[in-house]
Amino acid sequence: MEERGRFVRHAIDNSVDRLDVESAMRRAIDLASTAYPHPNPRVGAVILTPDGHVRSSGFHRSPGGHHAEVAAIAGGVEPGDTLVVTLEPCNHQGRTPPCTQAILDAGIERVVVGALDPDTRVRGQGVDRLREAGLEVHVGLLAPEVEAADPGYFHHRRTGRARVTLKLATTLDGQVAAADGSSRWITSPEARTDAHRLRSLSDAVLVGMGTVIADDPSLTVRLDDYDGPQPRAVVLAGTRTLPATSAIAGRDPIVYRSSATVDIDEVVRDLPLHGVLSVLVEGGPRVAAAFLEARLVDEVVWYVGAKLGGGVGIPAIAGTFTSVSDAITLSVTDVTMIGPDVRITGHVADE
Numbered sequence: 112m113e114e115r116g117r118f119v120r121h122a123i124d125n126s127v128d129r130l131d132v133e134s135a136m137r138r139a140i141d142l143a144s145t146a147y148p149h150p151n152p153r154v155g156a157v158i159l160t161p162d163g164h165v166r167s168s169g170f171h172r173s174p175g176g177h178h179a180e181v182a183a184i185a186g187g188v189e190p191g192d193t194l195v196v197t198l199e200p201c202n203h204q205g206r207t208p209p210c211t212q213a214i215l216d217a218g219i220e221r222v223v224v225g226a227l228d229p230d231t232r233v234r235g236q237g238v239d240r241l242r243e244a245g246l247e248v249h250v251g252l253l254a255p256e257v258e259a260a261d262p263g264y265f266h267h268r269r270t271g272r273a274r275v276t277l278k279l280a281t282t283l284d285g286q287v288a289a290a291d292g293s294s295r296w297i298t299s300p301e302a303r304t305d306a307h308r309l310r311s312l313s314d315a316v317l318v319g320m321g322t323v324i325a326d327d328p329s330l331t332v333r334l335d336d337y338d339g340p341q342p343r344a345v346v347l348a349g350t351r352t353l354p355a356t357s358a359i360a361g362r363d364p365i366v367y368r369s370s371a372t373v374d375i376d377e378v379v380r381d382l383p384l385h386g387v388l389s390v391l392v393e394g395g396p397r398v399a400a401a402f403l404e405a406r407l408v409d410e411v412v413w414y415v416g417a418k419l420g421g422g423v424g425i426p427a428i429a430g431t432f433t434s435v436s437d438a439i440t441l442s443v444t445d446v447t448m449i450g451p452d453v454r455i456t457g458h459v460a461d462e
C-alpha cells in the first residue's frame with residue numbers, strides 16, 4: 112500500500128494532473144451549489160479516470176437522499192479512478208450507510224477532499240478510515256471555495272448556531288424609513304434585485320413584528336431566473352400575534368413569541384432544528400439592534416441608496432448612540448456600486 116501511495120502522490124504533483132483535479136473540484140463545487148439539502152451539507156463529487164476525464168459525478172440533493180459520493184459511484188468506477196469530493200466522506204451510519212464503506216467497496220484508490228467536515232460525527236474520521244484502508248487521500252483542495260459555497264453549514268457545525276447576515280437598506284444619512292414609517296423605496300430596483308439574490312442564498316428571511324405591521328413583506332425571492340425553494344419566513348413577534356391577513360401568514364412562517372423580547376441566542380440555536388442554517392435578517396431597527404447587541408451578526412450587507420432623508424426619520428439601528436466608544440467597528444470586505452446605489456459588505460470586527 113505504501114508503494115501505491117508514493118506512486119499516486121508523485122502523479123498528483125504533475126501539473127497537468129493537478130489542473131484536472133482542481134477543475135474536477137470546481138465542477139463538484141458547482142454541482143453541490145445546485146442543491147438544497149439543509150440541514151445536511153451541500154456536497155458534490157466527481158470521479159476522474161486515470162487520464163483525467165470525468166467518468167461520473169453526483170451531488171447530495173436532499174436530506175435522506177444519496178450522498179454525493181454514492182451518487183457518483185453509481186455512475187461507474189474503474190481501477191485507478193480518483194474520487195474528487197467537496198467534503199470529507201462520512202464514516203458513520205446515519206439515514207444512509209457510511210460513504211467510506213461505499214468508496215472502499217467501489218475499489219477507488221485515490222480520494223481528493225476539499226474541506227474536512229466539522230460535524231462532530233465526522234471531524235477527520237472519514238479521512239482516517241480511508242487512509243487506514245490504504246487509500247491515497249489528499250485534503251484541502253479549494254477548501255475556502257468549498258466553505259464559501261455552503262457557509263451556513265460550516266458555521267452551524269462549528270458553533271451550533273444559524274449563520275446570520277444582517278441586511279439593511281438606508282438613505283445616505285443612515286435612515287431606513289421616513290418619520291411616517293414609509294420606506295418604499297429607499298434603494299433602486301437594481302439594489303432590490305440584488306437583495307433578492309441575497310434572499311435566494313439564505314434558508315430563511317427574518318423580520319420583526321414592527322416591519323410586518325408597517326410593510327407587510329412577503330419575504331420571498333422574486334428573480335426571473337430563480338427556480339429554487341423559497342426561504343422560510345421568520346418573525347420575531349414578541350407579545351403580538353401574527354395577523355392572519357399578513358402576506359407571510361400562508362407561508363408556514365416560523366414565529367417566535369415571548370412575554371418579553373425574544374432571546375436572539377435561542378432563535379439562532381433553534382432555527383437549525385427547522386433546517387435553517389443561514390438566515391437573512393432584514394430588520395427593522397429594533398431587531399437589527401437586538402442582533403448586534405447579542406453579537407450574533409456574522410455578516411453585514413448594507414445597501415446605501417443615493418438619497419438623503421434629511422432631518423429625523425427612522426435610524427437603521429434603534430437605541431441611543433451615547434458615546435463613540437459604544438460604536439461597533441466593522442471590517443469592510445467589499446464595496447460595490449449596484450445601479451445608482453452602493454452595497455457595503457463586511458463583518459463585525461473582533462474586539
Ligand SMILES: NC(=O)c1ccc[n+]([C@@H]2O[C@H](COP(=O)([O-])OP(=O)(O)OC[C@H]3O[C@@H](n4cnc5c(N)ncnc54)[C@H](OP(=O)(O)O)[C@@H]3O)[C@@H](O)[C@H]2O)c1
Pocket residue numbers: 278279280281286287288292293294297318319320321322323325326347348349350351371372373374375393394395396397398399401425429
Ligand atoms: N429599509 C430597510 O431596510 C427596512 C427594513 C425593515 C424595516 N424597515 C422599517 O422599519 C420600521 C419598523 O421597525 P421597528 O423597529 O418598529 O420594527 P422591527 O424591528 O421590525 O420589529 C420590532 C418588534 O419585534 C418584536 N420583537 C420580538 N423580539 C424582539 C427582540 N429581541 N428585539 C427587538 N424586537 C423584538 C417586538 O414586538 P413587541 O413590541 O410586540 O414585543 C418589537 O416591537 C418600518 O418603518 C419599516 O418600513 C426598513
